[in-house]
Amino acid sequence: MFDDLRDLYQEVIFDHNRNPRNFRIIENADRKVEGFNPLCGDRLTLYLQMDGDVIADASFQGSGCAISTASVSLMTEIVKGKTEEEAEELFKKFHEMTTGKDENFNLETIGKLAVLAGVREYPARVKCATLAWHTLDAAIKNEQQAISTE
Amino acid sequence: MTQYDVRKIRQDFPILDEKIRGKDLVYLDNAATCQKPQAVIDSIVNLYSHDYANVHRGVHTLSVRSTDKFEGARTKVKDFINAASEKEIIFVKGATEAINLVAQTYGKANIKPGDEIIITAMEHHSNIVPWQILCEQTGAVLRVAPINLQGELIYDEFEKLLGDKTRLISVVHMSNALGTINPVKKIIAAARAKGIPVLLDGAQAVPHMTVDVRDLDCDFYAFSGHKLYGPTGVGVLYGKQALLEAMPPYQGGGDMIRKVTFEETEYNVLPYKFEAGTPEIAGVVGLGAAIDYLNAIGMDKIAAYEAELLAYATEKARQIKGLRIIGEAEHKGAILSFVLDKIHPHDIGTMLDSLGIAIRAGHHCAMPVMDFYKVPATARASFAMYNTIQEIDVLMNGIESLIEVFG
Numbered sequence: 306m307f308d309d310l311r312d313l314y315q316e317v318i319f320d321h322n323r324n325p326r327n328f329r330i331i332e333n334a335d336r337k338v339e340g341f342n343p344l345c346g347d348r349l350t351l352y353l354q355m356d357g358d359v360i361a362d363a364s365f366q367g368s369g370c371a372i373s374t375a376s377v378s379l380m381t382e383i384v385k386g387k388t389e390e391e392a393e394e395l396f397k398k399f400h401e402m403t404t405g406k407d408e409n410f411n412l413e414t415i416g417k418l419a420v421l422a423g424v425r426e427y428p429a430r431v432k433c434a435t436l437a438w439h440t441l442d443a444a445i446k447n448e449q450q451a452i453s454t455e
Numbered sequence: 456m457t458q459y460d461v462r463k464i465r466q467d468f469p470i471l472d473e474k475i476r477g478k479d480l481v482y483l484d485n486a487a488t489c490q491k492p493q494a495v496i497d498s499i500v501n502l503y504s505h506d507y508a509n510v511h512r513g514v515h516t517l518s519v520r521s522t523d524k525f526e527g528a529r530t531k532v533k534d535f536i537n538a539a540s541e542k543e544i545i546f547v548k549g550a551t552e553a554i555n556l557v558a559q560t561y562g563k564a565n566i567k568p569g570d571e572i573i574i575t576a577m578e579h580h581s582n583i584v585p586w587q588i589l590c591e592q593t594g595a596v597l598r599v600a601p602i603n604l605q606g607e608l609i610y611d612e613f614e615k616l617l618g619d620k621t622r623l624i625s626v627v628h629m630s631n632a633l634g635t636i637n638p639v640k641k642i643i644a645a646a647r648a649k650g651i652p653v654l655l656d657g658a659q660a661v662p663h664m665t666v667d668v669r670d671l672d673c674d675f676y677a678f679s680g681h682k683l684y685g686p687t688g689v690g691v692l693y694g695k696q697a698l699l700e701a702m703p704p705y706q707g708g709g710d711m712i713r714k715v716t717f718e719e720t721e722y723n724v725l726p727y728k729f730e731a732g733t734p735e736i737a738g739v740v741g742l743g744a745a746i747d748y749l750n751a752i753g754m755d756k757i758a759a760y761e762a763e764l765l766a767y768a769t770e771k772a773r774q775i776k777g778l779r780i781i782g783e784a785e786h787k788g789a790i791l792s793f794v795l796d797k798i799h800p801h802d803i804g805t806m807l808d809s810l811g812i813a814i815r816a817g818h819h820c821a822m823p824v825m826d827f828y829k830v831p832a833t834a835r836a837s838f839a840m841y842n843t844i845q846e847i848d849v850l851m852n853g854i855e856s857l858i859e860v861f862g
């Protein structure tokens with residue numbers, strides 16, 4: 306019945322929505338930043354544990370739609386063990402992929418995150434996917450205040 | 456028309472034939488804005504094709520024709536809400552501007568530090584923020600009457616708020632987030648006993664019921680044309696003449712003056728005193744056409760038909776496991792707000808859109824209502840005169856299927 310939506314709601318996304326990874330609080334986290342999407346009310350808190358400039362651990366709390374939950378869940382998995390610079394590089398790529406500005410974007414360069422490429426076709430949902438990454442960006446830049454996608 | 460013939464009504468709305476992602480459009484976002492009948496579209500095309508010029512300005516033929524149509528629409532609005540005079544009908548941009556106008560004119564002139572303004576916990580942001588701004592400007596205090604879990608105003612608590620310091624009450628007639636219809640006559644009677652003026656935010660009420668401002672005895676009534684099957688960019692502020700006469704103007708400019716020198720300006724008479732600048736002429740004319748269209752069908756018939764739609768939708772929704780209706784007031788208009796267990800409204804919105812169904816997912820410009828129910832957002836199906844029982848079946852089937860897919 307929802308055949309048109311298969312690109313947007315891939316099985317991986319349902320899976321992460323049902324069982325979000327790293328859905329926990331890191332006590333005494335080095336970085337803790339809140340992200341908020343006022344349009345749909347998605348709210349998340351991202352926690353980072355740093356080891357020098359390497360992200361040793363990442364976790365989150367909050368509630369959102371399937372796209373935003375899957376996005377932050379996947380992100381916390383993927384950035385673990387990455388340096389801040391590598392994470393920022395991924396953010397840039399993710400942003401390029403989801404906003405669809407680069408027609409020749411190579412999905413193979415972004416690994417697992419490619420499952421979120423479907424939002425390109427749904428402008429109203431792009432912010433759901435990018436909220437996690439904007440929050441991470443703020444955390445890396447060590448902005449402790451809440452960030453918003455607006 | 457004696458019978459309510461929804462199929463015939465649907466033929467008057469060209470957009471209802473649109474295909475969305477290959478499916479028949481099921482438009483259930485009417486509380487956000489309604490679709491337009493051909494008569495409204497034609498009225499705008501005809502104005503620009505045959506009768507258009509600026510209003511109130513020229514002696515030439517087109518200006519006279521344009522002015523006649525514009526002022527004719529004012530009379531239609533006056534009759535539609537049963538105001539006493541055209542002087543009480545002020546054209547604005549929409550309900551939002553109407554409320555801001557009252558806050559910035561009546562409010563600024565009459566509200567002093569320590570005075571209190573009462574609203575309810577179910578207001579649209581446009582009936583919250585203008586008062587917060589006024590309170591900041593004047594040192595007045597905003598008091599909020601609470602609601603219960605059904606989404607009804609707790610009337611006793613509201614009445615307790617009425618005091619010596621209350622200077623204004625501004626209440627939504629029908630809530631856009633919950634569908635609740637407030638006991639406005641009772642509210643107004645209580646306010647009247649204490650000499651407190653009442654503004655009703657009628658943005659959602661006017662398309663769904665007969666509104667008679669004299670029977671209600673409200674002091675101000677605000678609504679938008681685009682939710683009444685008319686064009687965007689036009690709305691109405693009704694105000695009792697004596698109140699409007701005493702109020703300072705809203706904006707300065709052309710049309711709102713009688714005589715201007717650099718020393719002194721004499722303001723124009725009502726309603727022009729509040730209509731500075733060239734108005735949304737085509738919008739006003741289109742609103743007049745929408746009112747003609749509604750009158751030909753009859754607001755009471757529309758209300759009765761929509762009550763059937765809501766009852767059917769509510770019954771169906773209650774049968775869906777994991778669906779919770781947000782807003783179950785006893786007295787309710789054709790709005791069904793709901794949440795689903797573990798499925799975010801945004802996902803519901805996208806999923807239903809793929810089936811051609813347009814609903815709203817979000818906070819509906821009523822974030823305090825969302826906070827009250829402890830939900831980030833709701834999904835909302837809002838019905839109009841052209842919706843059908845079959846469309847509600849499509850919606851409910853869609854909801855059941857998406858629950859399955861999400862598993």
Ligand SMILES: Cc1ncc(COP(=O)(O)O)c(C=O)c1O
Pocket residue numbers: 486487548549550551552579581582627629630631656658659679820
């Ligand atoms: C109850 C209520 N009041 C006020 C408004 C504001 O109307 P507008 O945006 O047309 O000014 C709305 C529109 O959503 C509404 O539903």
